[in-house]
Amino acid sequence: MVSERSLPVFDTASVSITKEEGLTLYEDMVLGRLFEDKCAEMYYRGKMFGFVHLYNGQEAVSSGIIKALKPDRDYVSSTYRDHVHALSSGVPAKEVMAELFGKSTGCSKGRGGSMHMFSAEHKLLGGYAFVAEGIPVATGAAFQSKYRREVLGEANSDGVTVCFFGDGASNNGQFFECLNMAALWKLPIIYVVENNKWAIGMAHERATSSEKIYEKARVFGMPGYEVDGMDVLAVYSLAQEAVARARAGDGPTLVEALTYRFRGHSLADPDELRAPEEKEFWNARDPIKKFGAYLVEKNLASSDELNEIDKKIQVVIDEAVNFAQESPEPDPSELHRFIFAEDD
Ligand SMILES: Cc1ncc(C[n+]2csc(CCOP(=O)(O)OP(=O)(O)O)c2C)c(N)n1
Ligand SMILES: [Mg+2]
Numbered sequence: 001m002v003s004e005r006s007l008p009v010f011d012t013a014s015v016s017i018t019k020e021e022g023l024t025l026y027e028d029m030v031l032g033r034l035f036e037d038k039c040a041e042m043y044y045r046g047k048m049f050g051f052v053h054l055y056n057g058q059e060a061v062s063s064g065i066i067k068a069l070k071p072d073r074d075y076v077s078s079t080y081r082d083h084v085h086a087l088s089s090g091v092p093a094k095e096v097m098a099e100l101f102g103k104s105t106g107c108s109k110g111r112g113g114s115m116h117m118f119s120a121e122h123k124l125l126g127g128y129a130f131v132a133e134g135i136p137v138a139t140g141a142a143f144q145s146k147y148r149r150e151v152l153g154e155a156n157s158d159g160v161t162v163c164f165f166g167d168g169a170s171n172n173g174q175f176f177e178c179l180n181m182a183a184l185w186k187l188p189i190i191y192v193v194e195n196n197k198w199a200i201g202m203a204h205e206r207a208t209s210s211e212k213i214y215e216k217a218r219v220f221g222m223p224g225y226e227v228d229g230m231d232v233l234a235v236y237s238l239a240q241e242a243v244a245r246a247r248a249g250d251g252p253t254l255v256e257a258l259t260y261r262f263r264g265h266s267l268a269d270p271d272e273l274r275a276p277e278e279k280e281f282w283n284a285r286d287p288i289k290k291f292g293a294y295l296v297e298k299n300l301a302s303s304d305e306l307n308e309i310d311k312k313i314q315v316v317i318d319e320a321v322n323f324a325q326e327s328p329e330p331d332p333s334e335l336h337r338f339i340f341a342e343d344d
Pocket of ligand 2: 166167168194195196197198199200
């Protein structure tokens, strides 16, 4: 079924972006899409094991939110659908691919695999296999930023944390507990629900008492917004406001991005439950095609330039696969390493 809830309309005339910003957003979305397509290919060729959840269709959310952050100070936490959040956060494609291959050069040193991307360097707090598990971790990260600034007097501790999770996770108790604390303590955090309408085979409207997740912010006195998650400009512009609010000390925001995954829940899912009309409705709103057309229409890029970006990114992805393939497995003698933090 196609939801009766209509996508919020975003007036593109209300924002202006530079060519550089536009190309950054476009390139990041293409990176996410082509990476995931290659992932599917490698999975079906038996190069990676375990569950692999792809992000195709949702790229505008990752790019629009994360590209509004400052990579040197802001934190991101993810879910098991985490490859593209890692890429947008700046983790090199070859390190994400190597992690998927279980190699020691992966961003989690081959210990995590698809659902546990992590990078201290890129302030990626991790992908989490348990639904909603990242919400308290991200809330803690936001708390430490505020504590360092206000209690320890570290003036430059003005990091903002973004916490991504799904519609299904928003029915979990940790969502409500953490929103309460974040609002109470005015934490610098943005909770981003990627409402792709499904939690595996459970339709969102069958699982929740109240369909509009962003409205749940109101009971905590927190600003809550819905946004067209297929429109990177709309997401980017809302993210900039929420980031500014958090950095200024004005507290958290809940963002509900309405989006859709173009593939099954995981690569093991035959995707037989969702109606063809629903898939067509969302496929017609492909965020990359939509934004590419916008860039051309506004003379921010020519279609040749966009094709060049696509080609450049394909090279990056192919190099990532070669790197992953040629990298060594983790050394069995190091089995017990990285369980606890090590001193440098
Ligand atoms: C605590 C917990 N319960 C159940 C599961 C099984 N499970 C894995 S994914 C998923 C659906 C979550 O859907 P959603 O939060 O909407 O995220 P999406 O997969 O759509 O990105 C469930 C129930 C789990 N991983 N963790
Ligand atoms: Mg979902």
